[in-house]
Amino acid sequence: xxxxxxxxDPIIVNVALGTRSYDIVIGRGVLASLGARIAVxxxxxxxxIITDATVARHYLSAAQAALGExxxxxxVIVPPxxxxxxxxxxxxxxxxxIDARIERGxxxxxxxxxxxxxxxxxxxxxxxxxxxxxxVPTTLLAQVDSSVGGKTAIDSRHGKNLIGAFHQPVLVVAxxxxxxxxxxxxxxxxYAEVAKYGLIGDAAFFAWLEANWQDVFSGGPAREHAIAxxxxxxxxxxxxDERETGERALLNLGHTFGHAFEAAAGFSDRxxxxxxxxxxxxxxxxxxxxxxLVPATEAEVVRRHLAAxxxxxxxxxxxxxxxxxxxxxxxxxQDKKVKRGKLTFILARAIGGAFIAPDxxxxxxxxxxxxxxxxxx
Ligand SMILES: NC(=O)c1ccc[n+]([C@@H]2O[C@H](COP(=O)([O-])OP(=O)(O)OC[C@H]3O[C@@H](n4cnc5c(N)ncnc54)[C@H](O)[C@@H]3O)[C@@H](O)[C@H]2O)c1
Ligand SMILES: [Zn+2]
Numbered sequence: 001x002x003x004x005x006x007x008x009d010p011i012i013v014n015v016a017l018g019t020r021s022y023d024i025v026i027g028r029g030v031l032a033s034l035g036a037r038i039a040v041x042x043x044x045x046x047x048x049i050i051t052d053a054t055v056a057r058h059y060l061s062a063a064q065a066a067l068g069e070x071x072x073x074x075x076v077i078v079p080p081x082x083x084x085x086x087x088x089x090x091x092x093x094x095x096x097x098i099d100a101r102i103e104r105g106x107x108x109x110x111x112x113x114x115x116x117x118x119x120x121x122x123x124x125x126x127x128x129x130x131x132x133x134x135x136v137p138t139t140l141l142a143q144v145d146s147s148v149g150g151k152t153a154i155d156s157r158h159g160k161n162l163i164g165a166f167h168q169p170v171l172v173v174a175x176x177x178x179x180x181x182x183x184x185x186x187x188x189x190x191y192a193e194v195a196k197y198g199l200i201g202d203a204a205f206f207a208w209l210e211a212n213w214q215d216v217f218s219g220g221p222a223r224e225h226a227i228a229x230x231x232x233x234x235x236x237x238x239x240x241d242e243r244e245t246g247e248r249a250l251l252n253l254g255h256t257f258g259h260a261f262e263a264a265a266g267f268s269d270r271x272x273x274x275x276x277x278x279x280x281x282x283x284x285x286x287x288x289x290x291x292x293l294v295p296a297t298e299a300e301v302v303r304r305h306l307a308a309x310x311x312x313x314x315x316x317x318x319x320x321x322x323x324x325x326x327x328x329x330x331x332x333x334q335d336k337k338v339k340r341g342k343l344t345f346i347l348a349r350a351i352g353g354a355f356i357a358p359d360x361x362x363x364x365x366x367x368x369x370x371x372x373x374x375x376x377x
Contacts, residue, residue: 011228015148016239017168024148024172026224031136033176034066036292038134040105044123048073048100048237050093050120051070052080055138062122063111063136073100078119082267085119085154093123100216105130113139120258121152125167138189139182142273143174143213143232160267166243187217188310189274192281194226198234199281199302200253202353205229210305219287253346253354260331263321270319278311287368288347298351314377325369329362338362
């Protein structure tokens with residue numbers, strides 16, 4: 001772990017993927033350098049911005065100014081929210097890019113959170129059989145997670161992210177000042193993914209977060225540091241296992257439990273993704289403790305930190321409540337294949353010591369959930 005850099009120094013994290021390697025540029029104010037960076041990467045290319053209406057209100061003109069002449073294509077503005085990861089909006093976005101005369105050799109700029117990043121990335125993957133794209137993530141979740149790694153997708157009526165492609169961006173520009181306008185609840189939800197990197201493989205980072213999280217929230221240099229450490233962890237994992245045949249699965253810590261809670265709450269404002277992941281990580285550590293893998297005191301350290309930043313850590317905190325353990329198990333089984341009553345979970349032997357456990361007994365998870373649902377905060 002390195003010491004936080006001065007606020008004025010952009011931090012560059014490289015995602016090493018051979019000829020498809022790219023940089024993540026992190027810093028306050030780096031949006032202004034977008035056009036210059038694109039001009040170096042793709043001289044002569046034009047760029048079309050895809051964004052949502054909320055982000056457009058805050059940052060479209062700044063992004064257009066940063067692109068200058070290369071950004072003269074009409075911006076493609078979709079409604080905010082998960083609903084835009086639909087076939088209908090996707091079709092409209094693809095046609096709009098063609099209308100804007102974006103050719104092979106030109107670029108798409110995804111200016112927004114994970115919704116815009118996933119949608120624009122997938123459009124870039126297929127329009128004219130593949131266009132390069134740049135991620136300009138504007139939520140904390142997008143800056144530390146969804147803009148890096150090349151997973152792009154829209155949703156099916158059968159479930160989230162079922163239609164998509166692996167398509168790596170050619171550049172990620174993460175301007176941490178853009179997070180100043182993010183609603184606090186969205187910032188907190190994204191923070192769950194930051195804490196996740198500490199819990200997976202970096203105990204020192206988790207300890208640093210425990211001491212410095214307030215500065216990460218308030219936007220000082222600690223914010224850049226936390227985002228850079230998170231991006232480094234994701235970049236390393238993605239470069240070793242781009243298509244998730246092994247190690248990349250560790251990034252799903254808290255996500256098997258979390259997805260079930262999210263689905264049970266109807267993917268609604270009742271429980272944001274990061275909030276579900278906070279509950280999921282608490283469950284992954286509590287379940288690891290129940291199996292004797294990790295001391296219960298360490299699982300409690302995890303829960304206490306997430307609670308300190310204001311994330312939910314008890315299932316009873318979910319607005320409107322959760323269904324019973326049978327129903328949650330059904331949702332887990334839909335999300336993950338159950339092989340002869342066994343499930344794969346990401347469990348932990350310590351903070352920073354997550355591992356893939358392919359042999360978890362479904363019945364054991366069920367009784368654990370019964371206990372967790374009975375707990376009050
Ligand atoms: N591709 C991946 O690897 C990956 C990983 C994790 C999540 N995801 C996807 O990411 C999506 C969630 O992303 P998200 O949490 O960023 O949600 P989001 O994109 O819906 O953004 C959340 C809300 O914040 C608003 N917003 C965005 N930036 C803002 C800013 N700077 N100031 C004010 N408001 C702002 C948006 O308009 C939206 O209303 C999900 O669809 C999920 O499936 C993808
Ligand atoms: Zn997540």
